[in-house]
Amino acid sequence: MERRDLHRLAVPLAVVGGIVALAAAAPLLPLADPVHIEVSARLTPPSEGHWLGQDEYGRDVLSRAIWGARASLAVSFLAAAIAGIAGTALGLLGGYFRGVVEILTVRSAEAVLCFPPLLLALLVVTLLGPGAGTLIVALSILYAPSYARVAYAETLAARNLDYVVAQEALGARSGRILLRTVLPNVAPPLLVQFSLTVASAMVLESGLSFLGLGVVPPEPSWGLMIRGARSTMDQAPWLLLWPCLALTGTIVALNMLCDALRDVLDPRGRTVSANPFRAFVSGLLPATEPAPAPPALLRVDGLHLAIGHGPGALPAVRDVSLAVAPGETLAVVGESGSGKTLTGLAILGLLPPVVRVTGGRILYTGRDGTTVDLARLGEPALRRLRGDELSMVFQDPSASLNPVHRVGDQVAETIRAHRDLSAAEARRRAVALLDRVGLPDAARRARAYPHELSGGQRQRAVIAAAIANGPRLLIADEPTTALDVTIQAQILELMAGLKAQAGGMGLIFVTHNLAVVSEIADRVVVMYVGEVVEEGPVAEVFGSPRHPYTAALVASVPEGDDDRLSAIPGVVPPLHDLPAGCRFAPRCGLAEPACTAGAPALESLGGGRSTRCRRWREVA
Amino acid sequence: MTSAADSCRTPLVEAEGVSRAFRARQGLLGRRRDILAVREVDLTVARREAVGVVGESGCGKSTLGRLLLHLLKPTAGTVRFDGRTLAEIGGDRLRTLRRRMQLIFQDPYGSLDPRRTVGDQIADGMLIHGLATPAEARERVAGLLSQVGLDPAHAARLPHEFSGGQRQRVAIARALATGPDFVVADEPVSALDVSIQAQVVNLLADLRESLGLALVFISHDLHVVRHLCDRVAVMYLGRVVETGPAAAIFAAPAHPYTRALLAATPSLVRRRDSSRAPLAGELPSPSDPPSGCGFRTRCPFATTACAEAVPPLEAFGGDGRQVACVRVAEIG
Numbered sequence: 014m015e016r017r018d019l020h021r022l023a024v025p026l027a028v029v030g031g032i033v034a035l036a037a038a039a040p041l042l043p044l045a046d047p048v049h050i051e052v053s054a055r056l057t058p059p060s061e062g063h064w065l066g067q068d069e070y071g072r073d074v075l076s077r078a079i080w081g082a083r084a085s086l087a088v089s090f091l092a093a094a095i096a097g098i099a100g101t102a103l104g105l106l107g108g109y110f111r112g113v114v115e116i117l118t119v120r121s122a123e124a125v126l127c128f129p130p131l132l133l134a135l136l137v138v139t140l141l142g143p144g145a146g147t148l149i150v151a152l153s154i155l156y157a158p159s160y161a162r163v164a165y166a167e168t169l170a171a172r173n174l175d176y177v178v179a180q181e182a183l184g185a186r187s188g189r190i191l192l193r194t195v196l197p198n199v200a201p202p203l204l205v206q207f208s209l210t211v212a213s214a215m216v217l218e219s220g221l222s223f224l225g226l227g228v229v230p231p232e233p234s235w236g237l238m239i240r241g242a243r244s245t246m247d248q249a250p251w252l253l254l255w256p257c258l259a260l261t262g263t264i265v266a267l268n269m270l271c272d273a274l275r276d277v278l279d280p281r282g283r284t285v286s287a288n289p290f291r292a293f294v295s296g297l298l299p300a301t302e303p304a305p306a307p308p309a310l311l312r313v314d315g316l317h318l319a320i321g322h323g324p325g326a327l328p329a330v331r332d333v334s335l336a337v338a339p340g341e342t343l344a345v346v347g348e349s350g351s352g353k354t355l356t357g358l359a360i361l362g363l364l365p366p367v368v369r370v371t372g373g374r375i376l377y378t379g380r381d382g383t384t385v386d387l388a389r390l391g392e393p394a395l396r397r398l399r400g401d402e403l404s405m406v407f408q409d410p411s412a413s414l415n416p417v418h419r420v421g422d423q424v425a426e427t428i429r430a431h432r433d434l435s436a437a438e439a440r441r442r443a444v445a446l447l448d449r450v451g452l453p454d455a456a457r458r459a460r461a462y463p464h465e466l467s468g469g470q471r472q473r474a475v476i477a478a479a480i481a482n483g484p485r486l487l488i489a490d491e492p493t494t495a496l497d498v499t500i501q502a503q504i505l506e507l508m509a510g511l512k513a514q515a516g517g518m519g520l521i522f523v524t525h526n527l528a529v530v531s532e533i534a535d536r537v538v539v540m541y542v543g544e545v546v547e548e549g550p551v552a553e554v555f556g557s558p559r560h561p562y563t564a565a566l567v568a569s570v571p572e573g574d575d576d577r578l579s580a581i582p583g584v585v586p587p588l589h590d591l592p593a594g595c596r597f598a599p600r601c602g603l604a605e606p607a608c609t610a611g612a613p614a615l616e617s618l619g620g621g622r623s624t625r626c627r628r629w630r631e632v633a
Numbered sequence: 634m635t636s637a638a639d640s641c642r643t644p645l646v647e648a649e650g651v652s653r654a655f656r657a658r659q660g661l662l663g664r665r666r667d668i669l670a671v672r673e674v675d676l677t678v679a680r681r682e683a684v685g686v687v688g689e690s691g692c693g694k695s696t697l698g699r700l701l702l703h704l705l706k707p708t709a710g711t712v713r714f715d716g717r718t719l720a721e722i723g724g725d726r727l728r729t730l731r732r733r734m735q736l737i738f739q740d741p742y743g744s745l746d747p748r749r750t751v752g753d754q755i756a757d758g759m760l761i762h763g764l765a766t767p768a769e770a771r772e773r774v775a776g777l778l779s780q781v782g783l784d785p786a787h788a789a790r791l792p793h794e795f796s797g798g799q800r801q802r803v804a805i806a807r808a809l810a811t812g813p814d815f816v817v818a819d820e821p822v823s824a825l826d827v828s829i830q831a832q833v834v835n836l837l838a839d840l841r842e843s844l845g846l847a848l849v850f851i852s853h854d855l856h857v858v859r860h861l862c863d864r865v866a867v868m869y870l871g872r873v874v875e876t877g878p879a880a881a882i883f884a885a886p887a888h889p890y891t892r893a894l895l896a897a898t899p900s901l902v903r904r905r906d907s908s909r910a911p912l913a914g915e916l917p918s919p920s921d922p923p924s925g926c927g928f929r930t931r932c933p934f935a936t937t938a939c940a941e942a943v944p945p946l947e948a949f950g951g952d953g954r955q956v957a958c959v960r961v962a963e964i965g
């Protein structure tokens with residue numbers, strides 16, 4: 014466990030620990046006898062001898078609150094813990110083994126939930142007689158099934174995870190798999206369950222004690238104190254305050270502790286937090302550079318994007334420039350983490366809150382002929398453009414469709430968001446669009462929900478929505494990566510066909526697949542850790558690369574006849590640890606000392622080609 | 634006991650007519666249907682042989698891989714490992730046998746326990762099978778890490794501190810820790826970037842060579858399979874539709890599905906031929922497969938004869954190839 018984790022745990026741990034220690038130390042503290050009755054001092058307000066006052070029998074409230082904590086905490090913690098252990102065991106076994114074991118464990122535990130809680134408690138009391146011990150047994154039985162359910166559901170999900178199957182494949186025994194692999198991974202929701210159970214056990218304890226089923230008066234417990242104070246609420250309202258404060262305070266501290274524990278137990282740590290205000294302000298800042306010639310469709314100039322803010326901000330995209338002409342298909346290719354997707358999202362103003370534009374321009378010339386800088390356009394203006402002149406298709410079609418609406422309605426909605434049409438007319442157009450993107454039996458499928466379509470059909474529906482308003486620029490981010498090759502071929506053909514029909518639509522196709530690029534694009538931009546390293550017409554760039562990274566990527570495509578694939582050594586450097594000078598130098602076969610001394614600039618080679626390599630002439 | 638010569642001649646892994654059905658319910662109240670994920674598959678893997686299993690998602694590749702390791706029980710047919718029928722050996726003896734057969738997964742993020750150090754996870758197999766004391770295991774973990782090209786000092790790190798390609802190396806190290814002679818790799822490079830994919834494919838090829846592993850390499854990418862495998866089995870809708878030497882199938886695919894699969898795979902060197910229409914339609918539901926040839930709903934050569942009976946896998950072309958298509962001889 015790291016220091017920062019201890020830091021997070023310190024406060025809630027100290028509070029809960031303090032409460033428990035206070036209760037445990039009750040016999041050692043100089044407290045008044047909690048059951049000593051002094052009827053003459055009934056309901057006296059706080060005084061020097063009795064800091065919190067005296068109750069309806071004149072007993073010292075402070076003493077009763079601390080002694081009462083013993084009963085309340087012991088009952089609720091023990092009950093929650095016993096229920097937790099038993100319920101978790103049942104849930105783990107049931108979820109892991111399924112079948113008969115599931116019936117014997119989870120299902121029979123759930124049968125308990127059918128009994129009214131009070132009836133169940135009465136039953137236990139009749140068998141065991143009243144007292145704190147009985148209360149613990151009754152509450153444990155009552156709460157175990159909910160743990161069993163949570164553990165069961167989590168185990169079901171976990172048992173098919175690859176790393177659990179991996180343990181099985183290693184030949185590990187079931188017990189070892191359950192304890193070492195499944196349990197730690199299902200623990201976080203169970204911890205939350207624990208804090209909820211303790212809280213609700215404290216509340217139930219008071220109810221059951223009142224019925225004479227739990228802690229027996231005159232022994233103190235917070236529950237009994239609340240009960241007692243209720244009847245004298247008019248004369249002595251503070252008597253209600255103390256036990257309630259103690260109860261809520263303990264529950265809040267406990268919730269905080271469980272939350273902190275859950276976060277600390279998550280090995281992935283916490284994410285950078287955004288500063289929306291800074292992002293907002295930087296969006297308002299005017300461009301300082303002189304206005305350059307407007308592009309025919311889109312030109313990105315020296316775009317910089319940063320993740321997070323302050324000194325820890327990561328420069329995810331640096332000095333990216335690219336242009337798309339009307340009717341052109343530009344592929345943006347690069348490995349994961351190269352900044353392809355962020356660049357695409359920046360164009361549509363859809364950057365996630367942690368990412369902001371720290372420099373550069375995104376000039377777009379609209380249908381009406383005016384040129385705007387999309388990087389500085391306000392959200393309302395962007396929203397008018399999005400889905401109309403500019404649109405986007407994402408990698409995962411199911412994430413782009415709303416699961417509770419019919420696909421036809423979703424396409425129709427996109428049309429009506431930008432066009433003043435009747436619902437019927439929009440729906441008619443939606444069906445025509447679905448037919449155009451090759452959804453078989455479009456009129457019927459328009460009424461289908463997304464889950465009723467296959468992945469390929471969903472992607473067709475998403476494309477239908479994207480082209481619904483005849484966009485001038487379509488950005489497709491890995492639209493075929495999640496699909497099978499035969500379906501990918503269908504979608505690529507569809508996109509090529511749509512572009513041919515909708516003369517003038519520009520397409521930015523983001524992908525990591527070089528072969529797909531060569532099938533669909535006119536020009537290609539190759540990106541590496543947030544920078545453009547090479548640009549030019551596809552056939553030329555792939556045929557005779559002018560950057561060692563492009564050359565290595567092309568060589569690593571498994572199409573040649575050699576037995577060994579050609580691999581790029583090393584790994585993509587992380588953004589927080591970029592190499593000095595040329596970012597590719599540590600993996601580059603041509604690297605020389607000058608390469609690490611200074612970062613090479615993007616150099617134009619003529620013929621629409623450019624490269625960011627000082628030794629491009631030597632690239633084979 | 635079988636003699637050494639015998640055990641060389643028997644294949645290491647032998648699947649005979651294995652099928653696997655899954656129970657599934659359609660909708661909340663819908664009736665139960667059986668999904669036939671794998672149907673009557675015969676497959677043998679010789680010692681030191683690499684066999685590729687290719688096909689699109691849902692065709693049953695992963696299910697077949699798990700059947701070969703007896704991580705799933707077949708609903709029909711048998712799987713033999715080193716001459717022993719896996720379904721007949723139970724409990725402890727099967728667990729002991731697991732030392733010799735391992736699985737590598739597709740998703741390098743999901744296949745490692747996020748809460749335990751990679752060193753501990755690599756050591757698991759050795760400790761489970763009592764192959765090493767904890768101290769010895771630690772030493773062997775360092776050796777395995779450098780064998781797969783990672784820094785031995787990284788044993789104490791958690792999985793999230795590694796990149797996808799590095800995690801896949803960790804997963805490979807874990808699979809190799811028990812000294813297996815049979816490994817099923819289920820799309821081990823599909824989630825990786827091309828440059829990293831090449832590193833991992835090369836690593837697998839080297840390890841297979843140096844350790845003499847028998848390998849079943851599952852992939853949807855024929856190109857990758859060709860680099861690694863001697864033999865290929867192409868699956869469609871739970872059945873093997875074509876099998877034979879990798880080079881021969883790649884050079885001249887015979888089954889209409891294999892042809893379509895190769896044609897649909899985008900290529901850097903050959904630009905898309907616009908006259909060649911992509912395969913229409915989608916994979917039929919495995920709970921309701923078409924009668925006769927499973928491919929007939931999408932096959933450009935389908936005739937009425939194709940609907941009548943399931944075409945059996947039959948020898949074709951004399952290069953050790955088998956094809957399940959009634960018209961394979963005609964369509965040339």
Ligand SMILES: Nc1ncnc2c1ncn2[C@@H]1O[C@H](COP(=O)(O)OP(=O)(O)O)[C@@H](O)[C@H]1O
Nearest residue numbers: 655668670689690691692693694695696697919
């Ligand atoms: N545990 C399971 N329960 C129900 N259906 C399954 C299960 N595992 C696989 N299937 C189904 O079996 C078929 C084959 O799946 P799979 O072997 O994973 O194919 P592949 O690996 O080729 O993508 C698919 O239709 C899949 O949905």
Ligand code: SF4
Nearest residue numbers: 595598601608626627
């Ligand atoms: S600048 Fe130097 S290190 Fe960078 S790609 Fe070119 S040759 Fe390699």
Ligand code: SF4
Nearest residue numbers: 926929932939958959
């Ligand atoms: S049997 Fe008929 S449908 Fe099946 S692949 Fe051959 S020609 Fe096509």
Ligand SMILES: [Mg+2]
Nearest residue numbers: 694695819820
């Ligand atoms: Mg699979």
